[in-house]
Amino acid sequence: MTEHSPSDLQFYLTAETPCPYLPGKFERKLFTHLAGKRAGDLHDMLSLHGFRRSQNIAYRPACEGCDACQSARVLVDDFERNANQRRIWRKNADIVGTPVDPVATQEQYALFKRYLKTRHQDGGMSEMSHIDYEFMLEDTPVQSMVVEYRIRTDLDQDDGPLVGLALTDLLPDGISMVYSFFDTEAHRRSLGRFMVLDQIERSRRLGLPFLYLGYWVKNSPKMTYKSSFQPLEILGNGDRWQLLDDAPTGQK
Structure with missing residues (x-):
């Protein structure tokens, strides 16, 4: 079985948008796609590193100067x-x-x-x-x-x-x-x-x-x-x- 780590994947960064939780703050997300036969395994591994799923995307906050969002x-x-x-x-x-x-x-x-x-x-x-x-x-x-x-x-x-x-x-x-x-x-x-x-x-x-x-x-x-x-x-x-x-x- 092939082992995976977050560094093996291709990640993308969203543009800044207003933070829905903290007034005056802006949020960015780091995300990658969940696809193929290994999607389930990747999702399991990424969840341990604080990622969440939305449809076929796994994401986590990547906000500059703020780490308030905690899994x-x-x-x-x-x-x-x-x-x-x-x-x-x-x-x-x-x-x-x-x-x-x-x-x-x-x-x-x-x-x-x-x-x-x-x-x-x-x-x-x-x-x-x-x-x-x-x-x-x-x-x-x-x-x-x-x-x-x-x-x-x-x-x-x-x-x-x-x-x-x-x-x-x-x-x-x-x-x-x-x-x-x-x-x-x-x-x-x-x-x-x-x-x-x-x-x-x-x-x-x-x-x-x-x-x-x-x-x-x-x-x-x-x-x-x-x-x-x-x-x-x-x-x-x-x-x-x-x-x-x-x-x-x-x-x-």
Whole structure:
């Protein structure tokens, strides 16, 4: 088997765009393509170095003078729900998460657009068409899965209204949450946090030690919720995973 390292691949650098997390900052991304028979292996290796997947692209931040974005993962075996998370879990006892193939549906897209309109109206995804959404779910060169979250209509039914969706990748050491969205009108349910709790349990049942949550940004209110899933590791300098409380992070 051929071994790969990041230095073996051809990388590209995006132009600067306004940072979505820190006002007044600009972001750039380093990226490479995932293609061919080795796409899955490359994705697994790059994930350990802080890369995320978007369709057939693997990317990580490469911002000049700033290293605030840190890859984050939950230590599944050591995770225990805190009091607030236990309340969220009980509050959503009537929700069933069902794994389905990564195939886009009109019902999913309608919920996706409502979510963007409420939470990310000015974001780069706000103008995504149904075809764009199809590419987001279906254009994957790796092992991916969609979990649909529906309110159970009775004790034996899980075909109620769709209230959330999580697109995930399966890695050798964990589940990576690629993208998730939910019904923002059901704000009392804390559906975003509930889906993370559910994915932790799915990782546990699969015997996988980590749940990858994407990037954590210390001074971004949008990212504060991730630090509540303890113990949490982040990828620091030298590509070393460290517990959040022990890791030096922030802008240079």
